[in-house]
Amino acid sequence: MTWQPNKLEQERLDKARELQKRGVELYPRRAARTHTAVQAIEAYQTAEANTPVQVTVTGRIRRVNLKGKVSFMHIEDESGRVQLFIRINTVGEETYSLVKDKLIDVDDFVQATGTMMQTKTGEISVEVQELTLLSKSLSPLPVVKQQVLDDGTIIEYGEFSDVESRYRQRYADLAVNLTVREIFRKRSRTLKAIRQFLDDEGFLEVETPILQPIYGGAAARPFTTYHNQLDQTLFLRISFELYLKRLLVGGYDAVYEIGRDFRNEGVSFKHNPEFTQIEFYKAYIDYNGVMDLTERMVAFVAQQVTGGTTITYQNQVIDLTPPWKRITLRDAIKQESGIDYMDHPTAEALETAIRTKEPQLKPGQTWGKLVDHLLSKYVEPKLIQPTFIIDYPRDISPFAKRVDYDDFHVERFEFFIAGMEMGNAFTELNDPLDQEQRFLDMKKLYADDDDEATPLDEDYLRAMRYGMPPNGGFGMGVDRLVMLLTDQRSIREVLLYPHLRDQK
RNA sequence: GGCCCUGUAGCUCAAUUGGCAGAGCAGUUGACUCUUAAUCAAUUGGUUGUAGGUUCGAGUCCUACCAGGGUCACCA
Numbered sequence: 001m002t003w004q005p006n007k008l009e010q011e012r013l014d015k016a017r018e019l020q021k022r023g024v025e026l027y028p029r030r031a032a033r034t035h036t037a038v039q040a041i042e043a044y045q046t047a048e049a050n051t052p053v054q055v056t057v058t059g060r061i062r063r064v065n066l067k068g069k070v071s072f073m074h075i076e077d078e079s080g081r082v083q084l085f086i087r088i089n090t091v092g093e094e095t096y097s098l099v100k101d102k103l104i105d106v107d108d109f110v111q112a113t114g115t116m117m118q119t120k121t122g123e124i125s126v127e128v129q130e131l132t133l134l135s136k137s138l139s140p141l142p143v144v145k146q147q148v149l150d151d152g153t154i155i156e157y158g159e160f161s162d163v164e165s166r167y168r169q170r171y172a173d174l175a176v177n178l179t180v181r182e183i184f185r186k187r188s189r190t191l192k193a194i195r196q197f198l199d200d201e202g203f204l205e206v207e208t209p210i211l212q213p214i215y216g217g218a219a220a221r222p223f224t225t226y227h228n229q230l231d232q233t234l235f236l237r238i239s240f241e242l243y244l245k246r247l248l249v250g251g252y253d254a255v256y257e258i259g260r261d262f263r264n265e266g267v268s269f270k271h272n273p274e275f276t277q278i279e280f281y282k283a284y285i286d287y288n289g290v291m292d293l294t295e296r297m298v299a300f301v302a303q304q305v306t307g308g309t310t311i312t313y314q315n316q317v318i319d320l321t322p323p324w325k326r327i328t329l330r331d332a333i334k335q336e337s338g339i340d341y342m343d344h345p346t347a348e349a350l351e352t353a354i355r356t357k358e359p360q361l362k363p364g365q366t367w368g369k370l371v372d373h374l375l376s377k378y379v380e381p382k383l384i385q386p387t388f389i390i391d392y393p394r395d396i397s398p399f400a401k402r403v404d405y406d407d408f409h410v411e412r413f414e415f416f417i418a419g420m421e422m423g424n425a426f427t428e429l430n431d432p433l434d435q436e437q438r439f440l441d442m443k444k445l446y447a448d449d450d451d452e453a454t455p456l457d458e459d460y461l462r463a464m465r466y467g468m469p470p471n472g473g474f475g476m477g478v479d480r481l482v483m484l485l486t487d488q489r490s491i492r493e494v495l496l497y498p499h500l501r502d503q504k
Numbered sequence: 505g506g507c508c509c510u511g512u513a514g515c516u517c518a519a520u521u522g523g524c525a526g527a528g529c530a531g532u533u534g535a536c537u538c539u540u541a542a543u544c545a546a547u548u549g550g551u552u553g554u555a556g557g558u559u560c561g562a563g564u565c566c567u568a569c570c571a572g573g574g575u576c577a578c579c580a
Contacts, residue, residue, distance in 0.1 A: 006514065006549095007513095007514085007531080007548085007549065008514055008530080008531060008549090009514085011531070011532075063540070063541085065539050065540060065542055065543095066536090066539095066542095067536055067537065067538080067539060067542080067543095068535075068536040068537060069536085069537045070536090070537040070538070070539080071537095071539085072538080072539050072540065072542085074540080083539090083540075085538075085539090087537065087538095088537075089537085102531095102532095106530085119538050119539075119540090120538045120539090121538065121539070121540075123538090123539090123540075125538095139514085140514060140515095140530070140531080141514090141515090142514070142515045142516090142530095143514080143515050143516085143529055143530050144515080144529095145529080145530095145541045146541075147540080147541050148540085155541080156541090157529075157541050158515065158516060158528085158529055158530085158541085159515075159516065160515060160516085161515090161516075162511095162515085162516090162572085163572070163573070164511090164571070164572045164573085165515095165572095167572090176515095218580080219579085219580085220579070220580080221578095221579085263579075263580085265578065265579045265580090266505090266577080266578050266579060268574095268575095268578095268579085269573095269574085270580085271579070271580080362577080372580095376579095376580085414580085420580095421580055422580095423580095424580075475580095477580075480580095490573095500571085500572085501570090501571065501572090502571095503570090503571070
């Protein structure tokens, strides 16, 4: 065995051997559940008086109360808990001794057959006639006791809260922390609601390559990998954008994809190296149409997941009901920082202007990056209520179409909730010659940082030359939306297996 | 990557100025035929993240390393 049992585990192992000696199978092949825990209780509640309700329930033992010749257990399945009432003269001496000798123990999975009844203190329980082991637990789970009050609220005594252990052993976290289990149910409902919304709007769900010979669609460093037989360097995608828009050339009017993006960058409370993204593209709408879809979609998802469109996030009440505030990036930055970036149209001038407020400002950034810096430093933290920031500088938005009022801005918005950037969208550029020039401009801008430059994608340009309908596109970090809907401050709390370093 | 904080029993946490490493829960043994955080009595359990150093003496002070969290940088 590679496993070195600790003292508690050794005791369990000894119990397992004793069970085998008594002829008890530790891991039998089959179970025969007739009712979930909650169904068993409901069956009793809806049954006619004096009609016995016979059930077979299964689950993990979460509490044992041994009382001489009678014992109580709570078993838990995904539906909830039900109490087992075990009497020596109902279940027989042989089975009772397994309980009495603690050979069947907390954390084990068992199957119980019996009749539903109500104990003297009123709890609906299974009076057990047959009790069998389904799976012996050899390592005790962290001890968390729960008290269920009359109004259904659960008070926990003892906790399993060390974040590192919880993430490294998510199975144990889920097994004992009911609130954690609930977060991932909400995550699932979030995904389902997004799909339902977009399907109802006539979108087609598609899948595009994760392994890409040319990455693009965002400014980020990629993960690089290699195909041995093809002798080909491949990148894990950093966005879906360019592959999805090719599909509009192909004749679909509205497509979306939900999947994983990979970015080889820092890890933080809102960044994981792999994260879930939703992108959609719809022909014949512009970014105003996308804004309309965005606020309706987020409100719909919130309604499906939380039952309303007003949520509480980290003690702040946030109203997701459309319409949301819309303000240009220029006005927002002017309001919060006092700097009008149009007064400083070169990188040097803008850097000088910011330096009066921030002497430590990193020198040599491009004009677009400086504008972005002003946004994230002065504006973003203030955007608690959902807000669309619209019209971005052209040189940080290579896939967005120009506004009609000047040459500096493009029709792009990002939207923010709870001080977090949630998503990004544009009126998509569909002019292949303009697009080619943007690629070339990006190359120049990022000359000393080509990791992040968007590589020129010839095939994408060829697709565009066939003719791409005017369209609006959208991308959103799904993990961040789940954070919002589950009131979690860290992205790791909404990822079942967040990225951690190897344990040495 | 820089800086700050944290790491003690299976879990959650104590440990005075550097002076015998402790508690609750769980575990073990015993009692109990309606308990529910069951209760009562007794009891086991430690390479204090790792490796060095200072000291008569280190959980505590110093150095390096490992891991986690926070923050800045990077980045949506």
